[in-house]
Amino acid sequence: MHIIHKILLFYLLINCSAAFAQDSTKAISDPIDYSIASRFHSNDYVPLNLSYKFFDPQKKDKTALASQPIFVNSERPLIDGTIWRTNSDVNYLRLTSMLGAIAVVNTVAYTYQRKVWYTEETTVFHSLEFLNDWNKYQQMDKFGHFTDAYITSDFSAKIYRWSGLSGNSSVWFGALTGWIWMLEIEVSDAFMAEWGFSWGDMLANTAGSAFFILQQFNYDALGGIxxxxxxxxSEAWKEMRYHKDPQALIEDYEGMTFWLTVNPHHYFPESWKKSYSEWLAPLGLAIGVSAKDIGAYPWAGYKEYFIGLDIDLKKLPIWEDSNLLKFIMSEVNFLRLPLPTIRFSSQGTWFGFYF
Structure with missing residues (x-):
């Protein structure tokens, strides 16, 4: 049933993409009426490049072209190496190949999960008690679900743009793909006796994908975050203090730190940016959260809070000639690099390089 589910999802995404591709044949009366998202992405685009396509099925004299409908598709290169299109111009070879690759990766990942996590007793579909689940691990698992949903939504949107979908379509399909990816994990958990469907996890998943959507359509306000x-x-893993030995790093909750980073350069007025060094543009601020003493008893422990420097790898002025490197750096950029950091907790204050 799981394989059938993947095939149906794969088929649905292709057909939905075809439906959205139809907007590439719409006549636009005002070629400067760009989408909301493309306007708010203006800080991350190079100057606009318009291509005009004329269609004359009767092959009449070229002077008749002036009376033919004008089809416009604006394309703006993004800082992540993809292109934001006003209208879809789908490359179905790219789309099907990438969806196929995603399906393969998903199948491999699910098989790995089955071997690592889903080895215990199975049962009927059931859900966890909300507050009891929410209070575990100092909410570190919920921070993880939010971040994972955001990252998978962002990655999927890039793939859809690379495949020719319009900017708006890529955002909606990317968020939907990321959300479904995370939903699959919850449904699998729901049939495990030791686990269960977590409404708290689903809330975090939805928040992560929703934040991605809000960011893309309000880029001036949220694009720098x-x-x-x-x-x-973690020491808890090294000293085997977990109540159940972690099978992978994503179960080492005490070793994880989740961050929200802010790039001030994104919010500078244009007049400031002109005189600001391009090598200083990547510098930003990072605010993070982690937890300790949650390994032995998940409902115990305390949080640690961090504030430190950050570098936005996408803004480094060394990837300008390669869209592939821009794309790779946009993915690596989800890792917060070891940089000077101050840590605050009930155990005191600490300063140093932290990863």
């Missing part, structure tokens, strides 16, 4: 993660093997 990015969720990031960092991880180091």
């Amino acid at each position: 990015q969720p990031k993660i960092s991880w180091h093997k």
